[in-house]
Amino acid sequence: MSLIAEVAWVNGVGAVEGLGAALARRFAKGGYKVAVSGRSPDKLKAVVESIQAQDGDAVALPADAGNEADILAAIKAVRELGQLKVAIFNVGNSVSSPSLELSAGLFEQTWRASTLGGFLFAREATRALLENGGGTLLFTGATASLRGKPPFAAFAAAKAGLRSLSQSFAREFGPQNVHVAHVVIDGGINGERLRSHAPQRLEQLGAEGALQLEDIAEAYWYLHTQPRSAWTQELDLRPFKESF
Template identity: 50%
Template sequence: VVRTITAAGGSAESVLTDATSETDVFRLFDRAMSPGPARDPADLIVFNAENNQVIDFRSLSAAQFEDFWRVGCFAGFLVGREAAKRLMPLERGTILFTGASGSLRGKPRFAHFAAAKAGLRMVAQSMAQEFGPQGLHVAHIVIDGGVDGERLRSRIPEMVTRLGTDGLLNVDAIAENYWRLHQQHPSAWTHELDLRPFKEAF
């Protein structure tokens, strides 16, 4: 991603972060909010961490359930809280949380994933109601379908073959929608947006 952005003339850097670590999140924001020669403090924060796996409910361990919650929900709280603290003095900014179909409904063998995603959705709603009137745009995006990216292509290539590119969400199209949310006029802010391929049933 960094190479793609810099090759196009932009400025980007990567920072390895454990989003479930409060200390790591502090350090990340210290870096992101510090002006540099080629950058201003960040005013668009996107939380996009998740883990997913099919696990039968009867064999789901407490440790597994907690791990999915920590990555999918707790990490979102840490990032969202720090983003709100850093953006409030600017009196502007956007905080976006990536959700999934599991944010809205639980499916068999995905209780751990749905619990984390539903919790993240409530964090986003609460933040939007608290900070929206103070000038921060907080939104939750439901990604309803497979994303045509490196992870899906390497882990589940048969799904990519079965659905084809028209049956998957295009990464650039997702990014464009996120950017449009950031650019919205405050008189017409979107709080929740769902994105899916035109072939996806819902």
């Protein structure tokens, strides 16, 4: 009799040295078959190969978070891989624009990726988790989830909406054995984006002044493994040097 694989689905995976990839690696290390989703097939392929190189099991499922047809196709593929037990929505889509120069199109695009995308992902993932007896649903948030600040009006609105969505799902599905948690990432991440676009900022932050990918991933694993008598709904992560 063959064993049914337990699956972790991470949506919002880009560069190998990005948070989505780090989360996928951590859950693969924990014994899960990992499905990775994002908009770039080439980047997903590189992430899958990096996981397989460490004897992990991973599959690429390209999908645009804000496209319902893409998410429906992805969840169908996830179900075919095994039993979904962990679902992580990690889409960022940070944009900046002075409020009076912010177009309706950019505002909607930002909302569609983070808020609508989070809802579509959560809805389909939760359906599968419930069928499998429960599991974990995690959302990646940001400082903007908690406060609006120029020039990030669109991003703050989208991330605040995602945070409220996580609370709604937690209250509705927690009693049905689905652990829903929102993770506030408060600070720069020492990953591909900062290294490529703002290396001077990393240098200014100094040793351990930026969040380390593996340390963030370990916090997500901790949330997944928490006992039901003491579930966390929101966890904020920041370097010890970060003011708040």
